[in-house]
Amino acid sequence: MISHSHLLSHYSFFPTTRSLTKPSLASSPSLSFTSLSSISMYSSSSLHHPPNPTTTAISPLSLSSDPDPTNSIPPPPPTPLRIAIIGFGNYGQFLAETLLSQGHTLLAHSRSDHSTSALRLGVSFFTTDLHDLCERHPDVVLLCTSILSTENVLKTLPFQRLRRSTLFVDVLSVKEFAKTLLLRYVPEDFDILCTHPMFGPQSAGSNHGSWLGLRFVYERVRIGGDRSRISRCESFLSIFERRGCEMVEMSCVDHDRYAAGSQFITHTVGRVLEMLKLESTPINTKGYEALLGLAENTRGDSFDLYYGLFVYNNNSLEMLERMDLAFESLRKELFGRLHGVVRKQLFEGERYISHQNDASLDMMIRSEDVTRYEYNAEDDGSMRLLKIGIVGFGNFGQFLAKTMVKQGHTVLAYSRTDYTDAAAELGVSYFSDVDDMFEEHPEVILLCTSILSTEKVLKSLPFQRLKRSTLFVDVLSVKEFPRNAFLQTLPQDFDILCTHPMFGPESGKNGWEGLSFVFDKVRIGTDDDRRASRCDSFLDIFAREGCSMVEMSCAEHDRHAAGSQFITHTVGRVLEKLGLEATPVDTKGYETLLKLVENTAGDSFDLYYGLFLYNPNAMEQLERFGFAFESLKKQLFGRLHGLLHKQLFGNDKETQIMLETTGLSTFR
Numbered sequence: 001m002i003s004h005s006h007l008l009s010h011y012s013f014f015p016t017t018r019s020l021t022k023p024s025l026a027s028s029p030s031l032s033f034t035s036l037s038s039i040s041m042y043s044s045s046s047l048h049h050p051p052n053p054t055t056t057a058i059s060p061l062s063l064s065s066d067p068d069p070t071n072s073i074p075p076p077p078p079t080p081l082r083i084a085i086i087g088f089g090n091y092g093q094f095l096a097e098t099l100l101s102q103g104h105t106l107l108a109h110s111r112s113d114h115s116t117s118a119l120r121l122g123v124s125f126f127t128t129d130l131h132d133l134c135e136r137h138p139d140v141v142l143l144c145t146s147i148l149s150t151e152n153v154l155k156t157l158p159f160q161r162l163r164r165s166t167l168f169v170d171v172l173s174v175k176e177f178a179k180t181l182l183l184r185y186v187p188e189d190f191d192i193l194c195t196h197p198m199f200g201p202q203s204a205g206s207n208h209g210s211w212l213g214l215r216f217v218y219e220r221v222r223i224g225g226d227r228s229r230i231s232r233c234e235s236f237l238s239i240f241e242r243r244g245c246e247m248v249e250m251s252c253v254d255h256d257r258y259a260a261g262s263q264f265i266t267h268t269v270g271r272v273l274e275m276l277k278l279e280s281t282p283i284n285t286k287g288y289e290a291l292l293g294l295a296e297n298t299r300g301d302s303f304d305l306y307y308g309l310f311v312y313n314n315n316s317l318e319m320l321e322r323m324d325l326a327f328e329s330l331r332k333e334l335f336g337r338l339h340g341v342v343r344k345q346l347f348e349g350e351r352y353i354s355h356q357n358d359a360s361l362d363m364m365i366r367s368e369d370v371t372r373y374e375y376n377a378e379d380d381g382s383m384r385l386l387k388i389g390i391v392g393f394g395n396f397g398q399f400l401a402k403t404m405v406k407q408g409h410t411v412l413a414y415s416r417t418d419y420t421d422a423a424a425e426l427g428v429s430y431f432s433d434v435d436d437m438f439e440e441h442p443e444v445i446l447l448c449t450s451i452l453s454t455e456k457v458l459k460s461l462p463f464q465r466l467k468r469s470t471l472f473v474d475v476l477s478v479k480e481f482p483r484n485a486f487l488q489t490l491p492q493d494f495d496i497l498c499t500h501p502m503f504g505p506e507s508g509k510n511g512w513e514g515l516s517f518v519f520d521k522v523r524i525g526t527d528d529d530r531r532a533s534r535c536d537s538f539l540d541i542f543a544r545e546g547c548s549m550v551e552m553s554c555a556e557h558d559r560h561a562a563g564s565q566f567i568t569h570t571v572g573r574v575l576e577k578l579g580l581e582a583t584p585v586d587t588k589g590y591e592t593l594l595k596l597v598e599n600t601a602g603d604s605f606d607l608y609y610g611l612f613l614y615n616p617n618a619m620e621q622l623e624r625f626g627f628a629f630e631s632l633k634k635q636l637f638g639r640l641h642g643l644l645h646k647q648l649f650g651n652d653k654e655t656q657i658m659l660e661t662t663g664l665s666t667f668r
Helices: 004-011 090-101 115-121 130-134 150-156 176-185 201-206 227-242 252-261 263-275 286-299 303-311 316-347 359-363 377-382 395-406 420-426 434-438 454-460 480-489 529-544 554-563 565-577 588-601 605-613 618-650 653-661
Strands: 082-086 105-109 124-126 140-143 167-170 191-197 215-222 246-249 387-391 410-414 429-431 444-447 471-474 495-501 516-523 548-551
Touching: 082 090, 090 105, 090 115, 090 201, 105 130, 115 124, 124 130, 140 150, 150 176, 167 176, 167 227, 176 191, 176 215, 176 252, 191 227, 191 252, 215 227, 215 252, 227 246, 252 263, 252 316, 263 286, 263 303, 263 316, 263 565, 263 588, 263 618, 286 565, 286 588, 303 316, 303 618, 316 565, 316 605, 316 618, 387 395, 387 434, 395 410, 395 420, 410 434, 420 429, 429 434, 444 454, 454 480, 471 480, 471 529, 480 495, 480 516, 480 554, 495 529, 495 554, 516 529, 516 554, 529 548, 554 565, 554 618, 565 588, 565 605, 565 618, 605 618
Parallel strands: 082 105, 082 140, 105 124, 140 167, 167 191, 215 246, 387 410, 387 444, 410 429, 444 471, 471 495, 516 548
Antiparallel strands: 191 215, 495 516
């Protein structure tokens, strides 16, 4: 069997010298197969977004510019049309419901027998004979076929049975391919309208069944000058305008250029995540839940659809290569820094805390030996107020302090940077000297330091200034690392609570209700009931705000987090390197990815590197992500190899047409 890497090098799909320079998209790249040894699809690649085309316009169909749909004047009722739907599967039936509700007459044909569904909807279904359907002289023939079957369907249509000037409309996800086929097969006196509703049953369902604000892209490829033909085209477009769609008039070339950067990338990410078999965890973040939703939506689409997006969009291969470059670049950053850590250990004698538990720690009190936490909202009136010292008063420290002060706790703070003004505004006592703060004897020391600085900060703290049995709490995104650091560094009579608020200033800006707060009572003294009470009082801060309190061991947290938090950050950082931007043809899934990139870009690389370095499960997840991406590429290029093999050795005329319609010139 030919390996994937051998296939790529043989056909030169990915250049051996990779450039991160911005490509020119002034003209669509084409492929010229002059010999087996020189097949090359693109000569350059980029991690930057292509320049915006200039031929996009929001359609003048809209009769009101008022952004409030309740104040908009609805368009006039369209002229009733007789519409024949070819391909009456899920999508054809989905569109049929709206077409019927607006008073249009529907005929339908499909290879499969959908007569029962057609009868339920009120559609005349033609089971076998397309001639009968065409002799009914529909005004519009609406192709709801799959990308891969469209050409065969067009070749079987009895155009001679239709009226001349009939309007042909497609709804495929790729447009240059559809336009080329329609111009090739549809007689010249027929009209052609290429469209792409950027939604389906799933996305419309998540929009509460409404099409309001969902994009409908179209190009009037060939519309006769007769007033009745122009009116018929406008009547068809008004079907979607009346449902509240955002009407976007755009050339098929521009659509495919945009779609390669949005739709194809969205499907690629969704399929990679599906291969990872991600599952919901007790500590899901909002970003991870968005990825789970994306994987679920992708699972509902056939691989044929994804393969069609790849092979029939001239720009998709470049986007796949850019994603490959981005992932490799991210891996290099991670492993480059990891190499630096190893060098320090080997040559500079710098010691890093091991992820593994020392045997000497086995004598410590374990999580399962501590009384389980339960919050009782009825005891709110007798809440114990705490004196809390925050070490690390940056954005996250200030974010937590605001709620603690609001609840009546006394908050002290220390940080390397001077945050005197910010502390005063929040009602927090700020100390420029940590010794001074510790001499105030706070009951709780809350570490809000970065992952990479935690060990150094711990070693520098003057523990002797504190009362014995002081409670130490961390809020890091990894848990086994701070747990071991605490156990190895803190005096044995200090209490330890490891926590992870699964939210931050952005996701928690509108309140903490329903957001997860993970914790592990690592070491809570049992000699005094006040120590257990103090720990629970600290946890009550988050429970009072409505957090979902999840008690979980640090090891279990890190297993879950590697499959959720680390993967979420990895996807976000890969996409960030692609320089993705909003386009006029964004889908809901793509908007989810843009939001993920925005959230990821707000975090430092140190945070991501810390998630990688200090979570022992992260390396495995990174490798699984890489394997899934490679497997997906093998599937794509395996099918493409079969396509080329047919052309080379089977003299397959259909394959030749298929390649020509995707911009691939063929052998002679």
